[in-house]
Amino acid sequence: MSDEIVIDVRGLTKSFGGRKVVDDFDLKVPRGAIYGFLGPNGSGKTTTIRMVCGLLKPESGEGEVLGFDVLKESLKIKERVGYMTQKFSLYEDLSIRENLEFIARLYELDHRDDRVDKALVDLGLAERQGQLAGKLSGGWKQRLALAACMIHEPELLLLDEPTAGVDPKARRDFWDQIRRYSAQGVTTLVSTHYMDEAVQCDSIAYIAYGKKLIDAPTGDIPAQIGLSCWRIAGRPLMQAHAMLEQSEGVELVARFGAAMHACGKDAAALERAVRAVKVAQPHLQIEKIEAGFEEIFIYLMSGSIDNFQ
Amino acid sequence: MKLLDLSWSRVFAVFLKELVQMRRDRPTFAIMIMMPVMQLVLFGFAINTDPRHLPAVVEMREDGPLTRAFLASLHASSYIDIVAITQGPDEAEAMLRSGDATFLISIPEGFERRLVRGERPQMLIAADASDPVAAGGAIGAIERIAQSAFAPEFQGPLGYLARPPPAYEIVVHRRYNPAGVSAFNIVPALLGVILTMTMVLITSIALTRESERGTMENLLATPIRPLEVMIGKTTPYIGVGAIQVAIVLIAATLLFRIPFAGSFLAFLVAVTLFIFANLMLGYLISTAARTQLQAMQMTFFIFLPSILLSGFMFPFRAMPDWAQAIGTALPITHFLRIVREIMLKGAGFTDIVGDLLPLALILLTLATLALLRFRRTLD
Ligand SMILES: Nc1ncnc2c1ncn2[C@@H]1O[C@H](COP(=O)(O)OP(=O)(O)O)[C@@H](O)[C@H]1O
Numbered sequence: 001m002s003d004e005i006v007i008d009v010r011g012l013t014k015s016f017g018g019r020k021v022v023d024d025f026d027l028k029v030p031r032g033a034i035y036g037f038l039g040p041n042g043s044g045k046t047t048t049i050r051m052v053c054g055l056l057k058p059e060s061g062e063g064e065v066l067g068f069d070v071l072k073e074s075l076k077i078k079e080r081v082g083y084m085t086q087k088f089s090l091y092e093d094l095s096i097r098e099n100l101e102f103i104a105r106l107y108e109l110d111h112r113d114d115r116v117d118k119a120l121v122d123l124g125l126a127e128r129q130g131q132l133a134g135k136l137s138g139g140w141k142q143r144l145a146l147a148a149c150m151i152h153e154p155e156l157l158l159l160d161e162p163t164a165g166v167d168p169k170a171r172r173d174f175w176d177q178i179r180r181y182s183a184q185g186v187t188t189l190v191s192t193h194y195m196d197e198a199v200q201c202d203s204i205a206y207i208a209y210g211k212k213l214i215d216a217p218t219g220d221i222p223a224q225i226g227l228s229c230w231r232i233a234g235r236p237l238m239q240a241h242a243m244l245e246q247s248e249g250v251e252l253v254a255r256f257g258a259a260m261h262a263c264g265k266d267a268a269a270l271e272r273a274v275r276a277v278k279v280a281q282p283h284l285q286i287e288k289i290e291a292g293f294e295e296i297f298i299y300l301m302s303g304s305i306d307n308f309q
Numbered sequence: 310m311k312l313l314d315l316s317w318s319r320v321f322a323v324f325l326k327e328l329v330q331m332r333r334d335r336p337t338f339a340i341m342i343m344m345p346v347m348q349l350v351l352f353g354f355a356i357n358t359d360p361r362h363l364p365a366v367v368e369m370r371e372d373g374p375l376t377r378a379f380l381a382s383l384h385a386s387s388y389i390d391i392v393a394i395t396q397g398p399d400e401a402e403a404m405l406r407s408g409d410a411t412f413l414i415s416i417p418e419g420f421e422r423r424l425v426r427g428e429r430p431q432m433l434i435a436a437d438a439s440d441p442v443a444a445g446g447a448i449g450a451i452e453r454i455a456q457s458a459f460a461p462e463f464q465g466p467l468g469y470l471a472r473p474p475p476a477y478e479i480v481v482h483r484r485y486n487p488a489g490v491s492a493f494n495i496v497p498a499l500l501g502v503i504l505t506m507t508m509v510l511i512t513s514i515a516l517t518r519e520s521e522r523g524t525m526e527n528l529l530a531t532p533i534r535p536l537e538v539m540i541g542k543t544t545p546y547i548g549v550g551a552i553q554v555a556i557v558l559i560a561a562t563l564l565f566r567i568p569f570a571g572s573f574l575a576f577l578v579a580v581t582l583f584i585f586a587n588l589m590l591g592y593l594i595s596t597a598a599r600t601q602l603q604a605m606q607m608t609f610f611i612f613l614p615s616i617l618l619s620g621f622m623f624p625f626r627a628m629p630d631w632a633q634a635i636g637t638a639l640p641i642t643h644f645l646r647i648v649r650e651i652m653l654k655g656a657g658f659t660d661i662v663g664d665l666l667p668l669a670l671i672l673l674t675l676a677t678l679a680l681l682r683f684r685r686t687l688d
């Protein structure tokens with residue numbers, strides 16, 4: 001990572017049908033970083049990424065990507081960015097090789113055959129290069145899409161939920177690849193729904209209802225949110241669970257094996273709620289714990305942000 | 310926005326991709342090839358019409374009370390519209406050939422003198438029979454007009470002329486299709502209809518399909534330019550058009566025994582221009598349609614006037630002005646005239662310029678509109 005800023009956008013705003021889908025969005029991503037982009041479904045991640053790579057015109061805001069103006073120089077940006085769409089958007093009726101060749105021609109790459117060959121070998125798809133892309137399984141489609149958006153050796157990768165619906169092994173392989181690119185100085189902005197992926201990012205930007213609420217190095221996020229948590233153990237938990245969900249001050253109740261974690265931002269209210277449960281069900285053990293990344297993540301992705309901020 | 314900044318590598322990429330996709334889409338490809346065959350069979354028979362207001366040029370080498378009375382009756386008739394009156398044959402012949410007139414009515418010098426003397430002079434009607442239905446109806450009409458125009462004149466001192474046989478003789482020359490075969494008119498015109506239908510239909514989904522399948526997002530994320538997409542996406546279908554042209558031409562000569570009288574080079578230029586115009590028309594639709602169904606509906610919206618108002622179904626000159634105005638804006642109208650002139654009348658380049666230029670203009674307009682309409686973003 002260096003001090004150079006690869007994505008520097010300010011005040012990006014976009015509405016659909018009069019509703020602000022992305023509202024006054026700022027982002028600074030330094031070169032070589034793996035920047036995680038988190039948020040519940042429909043929070044505006046895809047829309048933001050599309051604005052960053054020039055696929056949507058922001059109605060207000062400005063910024064530079066790789067030093068080029070997002071509003072005026074989108075062609076220059078497109079030449080240097082690899083964008084992997086949320087939905088598979090290569091041609092299902094073209095073969096794996098034909099898809100890669102098509103993309104290589106669009107970027108006017110030299111040594112096209114060599115590059116395509118190499119991409120196929122890296123992908124482990126050399127033997128199946130003649131197979132139609134539409135016949136591939138989800139995991140292979142993702143890898144093909146990644147290969148396609150890397151073939152022109154972009155300086156910046158924009159990955160929109162690249163591993164959604166992919167098995168854990170394929171996801172690990174995928175992330176190993178992202179880290180290798182990062183080591184080579186490629187910057188990555190990746191949206192995800194998986195916690196194990198979020199923790200691998202250097203920094204995380206969290207967006208909900210189109211507004212960016214958190215933007216910090218991954219390690220700083222628990223402290224920033226200031227979530228208090230209690231661990232409740234014992235059997236049965238059913239009744240306690242129901243009670244906690246009704247209680248004031250409890251914003252999140254999540255099961256962790258035989259125990260249950262109750263979390264909230266108002267430490268005093270949370271403690272009152274947990275103690276009330278203990279009084280009602282004395283067989284349970286309660287214990288105050290440090291909010292881990294898991295609780296934070298569940299809290300963020302559950303979309304319960306009404307009383308947040 | 311630099312529209313003309315283009316990379317042949319990217320054009321070729323899109324071209325190749327479309328070609329491969331077309332090859333993989335067997336049913337569509339088969340339909341495009343079967344379409345001309347089907348249409349030839351279906352439309353091989355005549356479509357009956359009752360034409361009116363057909364343009365006629367009158368070559369008057371005589372000026373007397375009797376011929377003037379005849380002329381007045383022609384003017385009054387709803388079958389014929391006199392578009393010009395000439396003294397010499399050259400101008401009149403040229404108008405017939407260019408299609409500005411469907412009839413040439415020629416009254417020779419000394420007609421009245423010989424009529425009065427009872428020498429039964431000839432009046433010549435040359436008809437453009439490349440549309441035999443129109444020609445047939447109007448020839449009969451002219452004969453009736455002559456009869457009723459002369460009847461009041463053949464009274465009193467000229468009463469002896471009213472007795473049979475008729476005091477004059479009408480000689481009919483059917484030009485360009487002497488036998489009056491319907492297929493002569495229909496088959497070359499079918500080429501225009503087939504090309505319009507298929508070329509517009511295939512390209513109308515060019516962009517729509519990409520949007521529907523979600524591949525547009527990937528395409529727009531690359532540095533591709535609108536003009537590159539347009540050229541790459543439309544040119545593969547020129548090949549399909551060429552196959553259709555070949556099928557119709559072969560059927561025309563072998564099945565319907567239609568002569569190819571004119572310049573083949575002029576035909577090639579015209580048909581290429583026409584195919585391009587249709588591809589652009591379809592492509593323009595694809596920039597507007599949101600779904601493939603919409604694209605299909607818009608195509609039929611274009612297709613109906615192309616059949617009804619182009620001179621394919623009804624004689625063009627016999628249509629009301631508003632219909633002619635719509636027809637003139639359609640590529641097929643000009644192509645129909647060109648192809649009939651070349652195949653049946655033996656026309657060359659100079660004869661078809663009047664329709665070639667409008668065709669080029671339509672092509673240019675459509676291409677420009679399509680380029681301007683192309684959405685570079687997903688908005
Ligand atoms: N093209 C569009 N037209 C109308 N609404 C849209 C469009 N794209 C996205 N939206 C809406 O904008 C909101 C944010 O969508 P999106 O950016 O896809 O969110 P995310 O990627 O975080 O799930 C959603 O409510 C979605 O319905």
Ligand SMILES: [Mg+2]
Pocket residue numbers: 045046047086160161
């Ligand atoms: Mg999304």
